Amino acid sequence: MDTTSVSISLSNIHCSDEGDFIGSAEPYLWTVFFKVDGDTVSAASGTLQGTATVVGTAGNHGDLGTTSVDAGDDVGAPSSLGQFSRFVRPIPGPGGSELAGVIGYIATLLEQDTTPDHAIATGHATLNQAVQSELDALIPTLKLTDLTNLDPVLKALKDRIAARVESAIGNAQSTIEKITHPDQDDTIGTDVKVIFALGDQIGTDPLNLSSAPIAIATQFENEGSWTLDGTVTVAPSRHVFLRIVGRGKPGLPVVGSGPLAGVSVRLFELDNPAPAGDDVVVPQTGETDQIIHGREITNTTTYDPLPDQLLGQQITDPGGVAAFQIFPNGRAGVLTRTRTVEDLHTGTTTSTTTHTSIPESRPDYGVTVVGHGGKILAQRQLVALNAPGNVGTASNPLDVLVDRDDLVVVAQQ
Numbered sequence: 536m537d538t539t540s541v542s543i544s545l546s547n548i549h550c551s552d553e554g555d556f557i558g559s560a561e562p563y564l565w566t567v568f569f570k571v572d573g574d575t576v577s578a579a580s581g582t583l584q585g586t587a588t589v590v591g592t593a594g595n596h597g598d599l600g601t602t603s604v605d606a607g608d609d610v611g612a613p614s615s616l617g618q619f620s621r622f623v624r625p626i627p628g629p630g631g632s633e634l635a636g637v638i639g640y641i642a643t644l645l646e647q648d649t650t651p652d653h654a655i656a657t658g659h660a661t662l663n664q665a666v667q668s669e670l671d672a673l674i675p676t677l678k679l680t681d682l683t684n685l686d687p688v689l690k691a692l693k694d695r696i697a698a699r700v701e702s703a704i705g706n707a708q709s710t711i712e713k714i715t716h717p718d719q720d721d722t723i724g725t726d727v728k729v730i731f732a733l734g735d736q737i738g739t740d741p742l743n744l745s746s747a748p749i750a751i752a753t754q755f756e757n758e759g760s761w762t763l764d765g766t767v768t769v770a771p772s773r774h775v776f777l778r779i780v781g782r783g784k785p786g787l788p789v790v791g792s793g794p795l796a797g798v799s800v801r802l803f804e805l806d807n808p809a810p811a812g813d814d815v816v817v818p819q820t821g822e823t824d825q826i827i828h829g830r831e832i833t834n835t836t837t838y839d840p841l842p843d844q845l846l847g848q849q850i851t852d853p854g855g856v857a858a859f860q861i862f863p864n865g866r867a868g869v870l871t872r873t874r875t876v877e878d879l880h881t882g883t884t885t886s887t888t889t890h891t892s893i894p895e896s897r898p899d900y901g902v903t904v905v906g907h908g909g910k911i912l913a914q915r916q917l918v919a920l921n922a923p924g925n926v927g928t929a930s931n932p933l934d935v936l937v938d939r940d941d942l943v944v945v946a947q948q
Contacts, residue, residue: 537625537734538622538624538860539622539623539732539733539734539735539737540623540735540770540771540772540860541622541623541732541767541768542618542619542767542768543617543618543640543767544765544766544768545566545612545617545618545751545763545764546764546765547609547611547612547763548564548599548609548610548612548761548763548764549608549609549762549764550562550604550605550607550609550760550761551606551762552759553604553605553606553608553759554646554757559602559603559604559605560605560758560759561596561601561602561604561648562599562604562610562644562647563595563598563599563644564594564598564612564616564617564643564645565594565645565659565662566616566617566640566642566643567590567591567640567641567662567663568589568590568591568592568621568639569587569588569589569590569638569640569641569666570587570621570636570638570639571583571587571588571626571637571670572623572624572732573627573633573636575587576626576636576674577627578626578627578629578679579627581629581679582675583626583674583679584674584675586670586674587666587674589666589667590619591659591663591666592616593615594615594659595655595656595659596652596655597647598616599611599612599616600888600890612765614866620770621862622772623637624636628679634679634733635731635733636733637730637731637732638729638730638732639727640726641666641696641725641726642725642726642753643722643724643726644722644723644724644725644763645721646720646722647720648718648721649718649720650708650716650719650720651707651712651716653707654704654705654708654712655704655720657703657704657707658700658701658703658704660703661700661704662700665696665700666696669695682731682741683740683741683742692727697722704719704720721758722758723755724753726751726753726755728753730749730767731744732769735769736769737749737768746769748766748767749766749767750765751763751765752764770862772862773860773862773863773922774858774859774860774861774926774928775802775846775861775900775919775933776857776858776925776926776929776931777800777856777857777902777918777927777932777933777934778794778851778854778856778932778933778935779794779795779855779856779857779902779912779937780794780795780855780935780937781936781938781939781940782936782937782939783939792939794856795851795855795904795912795937795940796852796854796855797850797851797907798851798855798904798906798912798940799849799850799905800849800850800851800857800902800903800904801847801848801905802847802848802849802857802859802861802900802902803843803846803900803902803903803915804844804846804863804864804899804900805843805900805901805917806840806842806843806867806868806895807840807841807842807843808840810917810920812921813867813899813921814896814897814921815868815893815895816893817838817867817868817893818836818838818870820837820870822834822835822836826879829878829879829880830876830877830878830879831876831877831879832875833875833876833877834873834874834875835872835875837870838868838893839868839869839871840868841864841866841867841869843901843915846862846863847859858929863895864898865894865895865896866892866894866895867893868892869891869893870890870892870893871888872888872889872891873887873888874886874887874888897921897922898919898921898922899917899920900917900918900919900922900926901915901916901917902915902916902918902935902937903915904937907940908940910938911938912937912939912940913937918933918935919933
């Protein structure tokens with residue numbers, strides 16, 4: 536079954552009215568992404584059976600990088616909260632048919648007031664758990680005819696999840712905390728979006744799919760007026776074909792050399808440490824300090840590379856080939872700028888921190904290969920530096936030389 540590469544991007548939050556009579560709003564965002572597709576679900580019997588794939592994100596108070604939003608402001612959603620790309624596999628249907636798989640999200644925009652951080656963290660964890668359990672319970676109850684009108688189903692799902700989260704936040708607080716924190720955080724709004732995908736086409740209706748992007752513009756009219764913007768697209772993926780070859784001595788056939796069948800290949804995008812020759816431009820880092828009009832201003836810039844991204848794991852075929860369809864993450868690391876201003880007359884200090892993703896247009900691929908007996912044949916071995924597109928082809932895979940597998944024994948002539 537062919538997969539469809541789908542990318543969800545929740546990119547911006549626009550504030551038309553911050554909803555606070557005095558002062559600015561302090562929004563924060565929760566996102567949970569999910570898919571229900573042929574990886575874990577089947578409808579071959581005529582009813583849906585299986586479980587959902589759910590991916591939560593980190594973030595609570597302050598996760599949008601600002602605590603002061605007024606009418607007319609736009610707030611960019613960090614990629615860690617708003618970006619989600621996955622392969623959606625068709626759901627096996629009756630008689631060998633294929634049904635569109637599903638990918639989607641639940642996004643909740645909230646306004647920070649006085650709810651304690653620990654209670655909000657508990658609510659967020661409950662949200663992730665509730666999405667998984669509610670979807671898993673919903674799947675076997677759906678009829679195939681329900682898929683063309685999911686609005687009432689999704690509203691009921693949203694209401695059940697909201698009730699569980701609200702209860703968890705309340706239960707996480709002591710009586711004293713509830714008394715001393717009477718102005719609890721408010722929910723601005725929750726958006727639930729389901730996208731169907733099949734044959735490199737997407738849509739909100741499984742009977743009306745196309746290759747055109749889907750625009751997201753969800754309006755929230757609570758605690759002011761807000762809009763969550765974004766897009767869903769059929770994303771360009773890349774293919775990597777590798778033939779894993781065990782090194783042998785020249786002219787001598789050696790057990791465990793040649794193309795290696797049945798070995799495990801893990802494909803990574805190498806970011807930390809980056810390989811020599813990486814084309815990522817890392818901005819200058821360091822610290823500056825100056826005194827202006829009685830204020831000491833310190834600017835600190837640091838760079839943290841992302842950890843290596845695992846792109847996939849495959850077992851080589853009888854010809855020693857491992858084939859991957861992947862999404863490189865497009866990011867090399869995070870630049871953090873902190874500006875601290877101290878008033879030398881009053882001693883008061885204010886600090887502002889911003890985080891910026893540093894892009895990587897051409898990924899660097901590496902592999903870790905493990906043989907039949909658990910022997911590591913390659914560890915983070917570079918196979919393609921600054922790869923501009925696909926690597927290898929199905930008929931002409933890229934040869935990757937690794938250590939020999941099994942015992943090193945010269946075959947008898």
